[in-house]
Structure formats: C-alpha cells, structure tokens
Amino acid sequence: MIKGFRGTSLVDYPGLISAVVFFGGCNFRCPFCYNIDLVQADRLKKLPDFSEEYVLKELLKRQGFIQGLVITGGEPTLYPRLLQHLLEMVRTETQLKIKLDTNGSHPEVVARLWDLGLVDYVALDFKTSPERYPELGGRWEPVAQTISILVEKGIPHEMRLTMVPYFIGRKDLRAMAPWLKRASRVVLQRFLDHVERLRPDMELGLYGPDELKDLKSFVEQETAGEVLLRV
Ligand code: SF4
Structure with a gap:
C-alpha cells in the first residue's frame, strides 16, 4: 500500500534533507485532513502502487544528497509487515x-520498529483532547499507549498539534496537558x-499569528520540553 514517493523534501524531517514515502489508507477520519487521496477509498484506488524495491532504487539514486527518509500517510502503521x-x-x-x-x-x-532499530524519530499527531477522539473516528487509549512508549523507551519524538480552532482550543489544550508534559518536543x-x-461542510475556524503565539506561550507553561511554532 505504498501510494506515493517524493524524492526530496526540506521540511518533513527536522534538520535533514529527506525523501518521503506515502502509505495509503487511514483508520481515522479527521475533518481537517487534506490527504484525501490517501484516505478516501474511491480516490485511493486510482493511485498507482509502488513496490519496496522501487522505493529503495529511488533512495539509492539520491545517496549522498538526502540524509533522511520520512514514512507518512495515510497511516503507515496499518501495514506492519510491509513497513x-x-x-x-x-x-x-x-x-x-x-x-x-x-x-x-x-x-x-x-514499539516493535524501535526495538528492531528501524526508526530514529517519531512524529505523533496529537489532534485534540482525549475525550474528543471519537469525533475523529479514532480511539484515545492506543494513542496514550503510544505516548507512553515514546517516553518510556526514550524514542526521539515530537508531538505535533495541527492548530485547528474547532479541535484545539484552550479547553482542549488543558485536557491535553498531562500528555504534553511528557513530550520532549511539541510542534x-x-x-x-x-x-x-x-x-x-464543517466550519473549523482559523487562528491568526497572534493567537498562535498566545497558544504557544500557553503550551510552554504546560511542558518542560521544547515548543516550536511551524507556520
Ligand atoms: S490521521 Fe492523518 S491521514 Fe488519517 S484522516 Fe487524520 S489527518 Fe488524515
């Protein structure tokens, strides 16, 4: 289910020039998702499939130029064997x-990929307060377990918050705070x-630059880790 490959990216792996592999399919339905081709079944089936061999060949062509590989989606962990x-x-x-x-x-x-030495950095999307995960078509408990694994195993990571006003307001951030506290980096x-x-069809709102700066300060009070604003 590899559905996309980008040979060069300057923004997907912090500090590194990277290639990006896109896995198709997702078990969530976030209203703000813009990866529609990778999520909706009717659009996904129109995309070509790429083999692992194809990806490796493309990576080898770029040796010496790229330093990293980003695995993204969709949701790559739906395909543990292929991954x-x-x-x-x-x-x-x-x-x-x-x-x-x-x-x-x-x-x-x-946990398995880390234990096998197959991953160096994890970006976990932390989307809203735990009680609101059903609004995204997901369950909170596994996400909480992933956070525990990242922290307890010492996996280099970031918790990434897409700042959608409808899903991340101050009330949501307060509910997210106990987990944000454990992050080494919040983006x-x-x-x-x-x-x-x-x-x-959903009105999700939009934060302006000043509101984002205020929310960053708010998050900084809640975590000992680094807090970054990516605009
Ligand atoms: S988890 Fe990511 S890919 Fe899946 S629906 Fe949400 S934003 Fe889209």
Missing part, C-alpha cells in the same frame, strides 16, 4: 535516518484552510 520489510531494506542498504509519522493508533508497531503546526479537506 518492517521496507525499513529493513532501507537500513541494510543505506545510512538514512528514518522518521515515522503516525496518528498513534498502533502502539505495538511503533504547533499552522492549519491552512485554503486546501481541500475531508469535511468541507
């Missing part, structure tokens, strides 16, 4: 650092409302 196979090939054949983007719904996959990512999204 493990791809990452084993990448580890054996390249020196690339590997970053995994996840919604946190499969803690056992994150507040600006939500862009001008792209197509999964639920165009």
